Amino acid sequence: MPPIPVPLDRQDPRLEALATEAFCYVENGDWHGVVEDGRLVAIGCWKRLPLGVAGLYSAYVVPEARGRGLHRALIASRCAAARMAGCRLAAVSVQHLNAPCLENYRREGFLPSGEVARVTVPGCATLAKPLGPFAFMEDGACTR
Numbered sequence: 001m002p003p004i005p006v007p008l009d010r011q012d013p014r015l016e017a018l019a020t021e022a023f024c025y026v027e028n029g030d031w032h033g034v035v036e037d038g039r040l041v042a043i044g045c046w047k048r049l050p051l052g053v054a055g056l057y058s059a060y061v062v063p064e065a066r067g068r069g070l071h072r073a074l075i076a077s078r079c080a081a082a083r084m085a086g087c088r089l090a091a092v093s094v095q096h097l098n099a100p101c102l103e104n105y106r107r108e109g110f111l112p113s114g115e116v117a118r119v120t121v122p123g124c125a126t127l128a129k130p131l132g133p134f135a136f137m138e139d140g141a142c143t144r
Helices: 013-021 070-084 099-107
Strands: 006-008 030-036 039-049 053-061 089-095 124-130
Touching: 013 030, 013 039, 013 053, 030 070, 039 070, 053 070, 070 089, 070 099, 089 099, 099 124
Parallel strands: 053 089
Antiparallel strands: 006 030, 030 039, 039 053, 089 124
16 A cells, blocks of 8 residues: 655645656645655646646656555545645646556546546646536536
């Protein structure tokens, strides 16, 4: 069983270092990470978007820690935090060539966004997952 991701402080120098390695920008949002032996080995961010949507961003697992379920644990952790914050839908855009990442999101219940919501990003596969019972209103807002 992989370690449980924990919330990270954006000021944590380990986050900045790993984000730089991963070519991620440490943006506003809630960062989660996996720490092993004091070293940050996996990171991911989520941020509240309009209409009750949580955007998932900047997931990265160091090469030597891949294949152990850390990315899927980060997906679940960020979705749980977004659900607790009142979001009803999680959305993510993944480059088409990143098959392992796409598969992890699919295994965690994400579907092509056209099957769940009207969310698209050109050049990427955009996936979405309901985080709780909801309905879409005519303006596209997501509500209970």
